[in-house]
Amino acid sequence: MSDPILTEQHISDLVRGFYARARADDLLGPMFAAAIDDWEGHFKIVEDFWSHALLGTARYRGTPFGPHMRLPIELEHFGRWLALFTMTAEEVLPQQAAPLAIAKARHMTESFKAGLFPWKDADGNPSRHMPKRP
Numbered sequence: 001m002s003d004p005i006l007t008e009q010h011i012s013d014l015v016r017g018f019y020a021r022a023r024a025d026d027l028l029g030p031m032f033a034a035a036i037d038d039w040e041g042h043f044k045i046v047e048d049f050w051s052h053a054l055l056g057t058a059r060y061r062g063t064p065f066g067p068h069m070r071l072p073i074e075l076e077h078f079g080r081w082l083a084l085f086t087m088t089a090e091e092v093l094p095q096q097a098a099p100l101a102i103a104k105a106r107h108m109t110e111s112f113k114a115g116l117f118p119w120k121d122a123d124g125n126p127s128r129h130m131p132k133r134p
């Protein structure tokens with residue numbers, strides 16, 4: 001059983017474990033490979049984000065939504081992202097901390113989805129594009 005106290009080491013394991021899966025993933029891997037050159041720099045930013053979100057540190061002062069607006073994200077990416085995150089959180093975080101991290105991640109995926117797909121297409125599905133006038 002894992003240590004019950006959440007530490008920066010757990011957060012580092014979470015971020016690195018997630019990206020090991022995401023980089024090997026057929027759907028997410030190519031997007032990360034195209035967007036990120038400096039992996040250590042990216043790990044540091046995302047570790048800062050989770051340190052802020054889960055340990056309440058002031059390490060992350062950015063706004064995570066902005067960088068995602070430039071990416072060719074489709075709806076199916078969110079389900080895969082969350083599945084890999086959930087798997088990693090359950091594996092590396094203390095049992096008491098994993099549900100909170102997963103809940104925060106799920107909440108962020110929902111806000112990103114709402115922000116990136118604000119419109120509805122002709123079939124009523126979320127869309128990134130404003131529908132044309134009839």
Ligand code: HEM
Nearest residue numbers: 031032035045046049062064067073077078081105108109
């Ligand atoms: C469809 C799901 C997602 C995909 C494909 C994705 C992909 C990416 C990529 C490629 C970057 C690097 C962007 C760049 O540097 O230009 C990035 C940055 C980041 N992502 Fe995601 N992401 C997703 C969802 C999320 C979620 C749900 C969270 C939070 C729970 C998150 C947290 C972050 C953070 C903190 C950064 C760094 C932002 C900064 O530079 O300040 N991502 N993401």
